[in-house]
Structure formats: C-alpha cells, structure tokens
Amino acid sequence: MNPLPHAPRVFHSLPRLRRAVRRISEAHRLPAETRARLVLSVSALAAPHLLAGRSVALETAPENGTAPDTPLLSVTLRAPHPPEGTAALPLPAQTAPDGATVWRVPTGPRADGALPGVPSAAARGETAALEEELRAALAHVDALTAEHRRLKHEFAETNSGVLALYVQLDERDEQLRTAHGQTLRELEDALRPPPITVDGLELAVHYAPAGTDAPTGGDFYDWFPLPDGTVHITVVDALGHGVRSTRSALNVTHAVRTLALEGHPLQSIVARTHEILVPFDPELMATVLLARLSPSTGELLLANGSHPPALVLRTDGTAEYLEVRGRGVGYPLPGSEKLLHARLGEGDLFLLYTDGLVESRRDPREGERRLVRSARRHRHRPVQDIPGAIAADMHTVVLHADDTLALAVRRTPSRR
Known part of the structure; x- marks a missing residue:
C-alpha cells in the first residue's frame, strides 16, 4: 500500500x-x-x-x-x-x-x-x-570521460609505447621528456575541438603550454552551434598546470556544454557549473568566459567568471574591452553578475584569451594595451594566422611562463 x-x-x-x-x-x-x-x-x-x-x-x-x-x-x-x-x-x-x-x-x-x-x-x-540528483546530472560528463579513457587506450595499442612513456615521464631524463612532450601535445590537441564552419564567421585558435616539461595544461576552449543558429564559445583557465588542470578544464567545458545544450540561461551557467562540479572536486578553481554570437545579426552576449575581458577590434581600428564582473568556478559567490550585450559588425575582430597572453613585467593594463597594438597590427591577416601572430608579439615580454590560449572570431558577409 x-x-x-x-x-x-x-x-x-x-x-x-x-x-x-x-x-x-x-x-x-x-x-x-x-x-x-x-x-x-x-x-x-x-x-x-x-x-x-x-x-x-x-x-x-x-x-x-x-x-x-x-x-x-x-x-x-x-x-x-x-x-x-x-x-x-x-x-x-x-x-x-x-x-x-x-x-x-x-x-x-x-x-x-x-x-x-x-x-x-x-x-x-x-x-x-x-x-x-547532481550526481545523476553528471552522468553525461562521466560518460564522456569514460569515452576519453577508451580512446586513450586505443591510441596506446596502435602507437606502441606512448602510454608507457606517459606514465614514466617524470622518471626519464630531460631528452626523453622533451621527445615525449611532443606526443602529449598531439594527444591534448586531439581533445580540443577544431574550428567549426559557420556561414558568416571565421574562427581560429592558438594554444601553447607553459613549457615542454608540462605539455598539458588547464587552458581549454569549446565552440559549437546551438539549435537557434547562434554559436556558443567557452574559454576556461583551470588553476595549476599538468594533467590535473587538464582534467579540471575538461570537466568544466563538458559541464558548460551540457548546460548550454539543455537550454540553461547563459548568465546562470557559471554558477550552475560550480554547483555541479565543486561538491566532487573541492579544490577545483577555474575562470570562465562564455560568449553567445549570432552570425546573421552579430548580436553578442557575454557572461564572465573571473576571466580576463574579451577584446573587440572594429573595422575602423577602434578597440574596446568588454568588461563583465563575475566570479569563477570554485570561487566564493560564483557566477556572472550580469550579461553584457554587444554587436559585431562585418569585419570586426573578436578576441578571447587566457591571462598567459597578457601578463607582462609591468601592470596588467600594460598587457592589455600591448594586446590592442598587436591586434591592430595583425587584424588584416587571414584569421587562422592572427592568434599565433598575436601570441608571438605578446610573448616578447612575459612575467612568468604560463599556458596561453588565444581565440579569434571575425564576422564576415554571409555567403547565402
């Protein structure tokens, strides 16, 4: 009964x-x-x-x-x-x-x-x-993690010795670490989504780890089209270096993707990601920047969790940092305080990055000014060349070695 x-x-x-x-x-x-x-x-x-x-x-x-x-x-x-x-x-x-x-x-x-x-x-x-209930919500993330482990095992079976070298990385001499680091970077690149093809947008990305002795890192990105035709972009910078920060960044990007595809409001996603992940990883800390861009209209929405501001460079050369206050995953009172609304015109360049790109020997504002000058210098190049060229400029002055991610989006006339 x-x-x-x-x-x-x-x-x-x-x-x-x-x-x-x-x-x-x-x-x-x-x-x-x-x-x-x-x-x-x-x-x-x-x-x-x-x-x-x-x-x-x-x-x-x-x-x-x-x-x-x-x-x-x-x-x-x-x-x-x-x-x-x-x-x-x-x-x-x-x-x-x-x-x-x-x-x-x-x-x-x-x-x-x-x-x-x-x-x-x-x-x-x-x-x-x-x-x-939160554990159940993470089931999809766990399934993706299990699939990643399966692919790693398949890679180890078809590429003799890669997994064994990975396990023994800290036990080998510097020469072996350098050689093996290249293989690990290729593995990490396989985890990062390639540029998507979207009518009206050009996208490109550059990533470089802090050093060859730590070829994996916590700077990750994700981009994918949503059913309404807009493009969602995530940039994550997880605290630390090496495999643990890679795992943390992957968990954050997978959780954000799941929430975005389930239709959660953009402003709530940073706080919701914190609620899902931190109970199971109390040491997790990551800054997050979320962008939602319409290729047809250029309408742009931004939510931020403790991440450096995105930069917009207009076709007339004027530059603007899109500041949004918020706190990241693992921070006290996490979440984006508001949504920032902006619009990209045809030919405008939109830059997202991690703090490894703008850190300099002077104050952070100096790094931001150097980024504007570099973006103006390279804005007419093919978009696939812009992130790497900007990173090369910015790394002539570095406060300390850090993972670096630079992502460029340029709005173009629709081919339709």
Whole structure:
C-alpha cells in the first residue's frame, strides 16, 4: 500500500513543494535523474505563482502503462493559469484539457517506499537528495570521460609505447621528456575541438603550454552551434598546470556544454557549473568566459567568471574591452553578475584569451594595451594566422611562463 496520499495537496511555498515531489519520487522508486528533472520541471511552472502569493495543487495517481509490467505514476500540477512551453521543460509534460500540467513517468518495481537498509529522502535530508540528483546530472560528463579513457587506450595499442612513456615521464631524463612532450601535445590537441564552419564567421585558435616539461595544461576552449543558429564559445583557465588542470578544464567545458545544450540561461551557467562540479572536486578553481554570437545579426552576449575581458577590434581600428564582473568556478559567490550585450559588425575582430597572453613585467593594463597594438597590427591577416601572430608579439615580454590560449572570431558577409 502506498504511504503517500493521492488526494490533491495545496502548497504555498516552493521549498515545501520541492520536498513533496522528492518524497513522491522516492516512494515510487524513480531514478535520481528522473527525480531531479521532475523537481526542476514542477518548480519552474509553480515558482511564478508561489512567488506572487498564489497557491498551487499537486496530486498523484497510479496508471497502467502500455505494457502490464510498466506501471506509470501520474503527477498533476494545478496552477491558477495554464502554463506555456511544457515541452521545453527538463522533463516534458502534457497539458490536460482543464489546463493542468501532467507528467507520466514509469515507476520502479515497488511503490510502497520501503527500501530495506536505505534511509528515505526525508531521513537523508534535502542536501543528500540534492547531491544524489547532481550526481545523476553528471552522468553525461562521466560518460564522456569514460569515452576519453577508451580512446586513450586505443591510441596506446596502435602507437606502441606512448602510454608507457606517459606514465614514466617524470622518471626519464630531460631528452626523453622533451621527445615525449611532443606526443602529449598531439594527444591534448586531439581533445580540443577544431574550428567549426559557420556561414558568416571565421574562427581560429592558438594554444601553447607553459613549457615542454608540462605539455598539458588547464587552458581549454569549446565552440559549437546551438539549435537557434547562434554559436556558443567557452574559454576556461583551470588553476595549476599538468594533467590535473587538464582534467579540471575538461570537466568544466563538458559541464558548460551540457548546460548550454539543455537550454540553461547563459548568465546562470557559471554558477550552475560550480554547483555541479565543486561538491566532487573541492579544490577545483577555474575562470570562465562564455560568449553567445549570432552570425546573421552579430548580436553578442557575454557572461564572465573571473576571466580576463574579451577584446573587440572594429573595422575602423577602434578597440574596446568588454568588461563583465563575475566570479569563477570554485570561487566564493560564483557566477556572472550580469550579461553584457554587444554587436559585431562585418569585419570586426573578436578576441578571447587566457591571462598567459597578457601578463607582462609591468601592470596588467600594460598587457592589455600591448594586446590592442598587436591586434591592430595583425587584424588584416587571414584569421587562422592572427592568434599565433598575436601570441608571438605578446610573448616578447612575459612575467612568468604560463599556458596561453588565444581565440579569434571575425564576422564576415554571409555567403547565402
């Protein structure tokens, strides 16, 4: 017998509604990922009403699935006004004829909430339930990491001795480290996405590690088109050098990609990435710069987490740093304080980079002034040559060796 009543329950606050959804989900043996999606979906539709002082009602009922061994749980949310956009929720729902929102999810083999030896969600507490849901959200990142490990093993099998040399890197002499470093850089390059082909945009990137003795690093980038035609760009600078910082940067870029493709607002992604990753890696610290660019209109959105500002160089030679305040992943109060809105005209050059590019023997502003001069000097070159040429200019004066990433985007006339 199900201990949870099926009669409608009225809620006046969002925390109580979330706890009720979690109890219902656990009683019906819903997977953690499904539970997390259901909590987020119910909260998204109920929050506007509850914050405005209006109540909502929640009711549940068992249903028979298409197969006799797949029972369903029907969860119905009744709000003062019919919702919109239920198909875009983390867990898609249906709208009933009376305007209520209905989710139908498969239940587990038992629906009495009795899990021998396992405390209930209420006993474990809200934090434990939330951590379980975050672990489920990271399943996709874990799958990508597992795929990366598989590819590394295949590479080791087809390229004799590469993995063995990698493991023994710190035990070999300097000559072997230098030779092996080149191989590792090739491996790291394989992890970095190549330039994408987008009508109306030219893209190029330059990366250089801090030194041949540490060929991997924490400076990473990602770029990909979104379903609405805009291009998302991520630049990450994870604290430290070597393999650990590479792993941290990969985790951040994978989490950002997942959140972006799931449709999370750009301004919330830095803080959400922190919430997902830091509980499992408390030492993780990374600066993050996120850009969203429309090739057709040139509209540009920026969110920042403690990262150096992007630079725009207009066709008339004027330069502007796009400053956005925020704090990075692993920092106190992480997240971008706002979104910066800008626009790129045809021929404008957009530069994103890590701090290894602008550090000089003088103050940071001096490095930014040198970057503007270098960008003006090389802005008419083919875009694939610009990041490397700028890095060569900037590294004539260096405060200390650091990984360097420079990424250039130029808006061009559409070929259509």
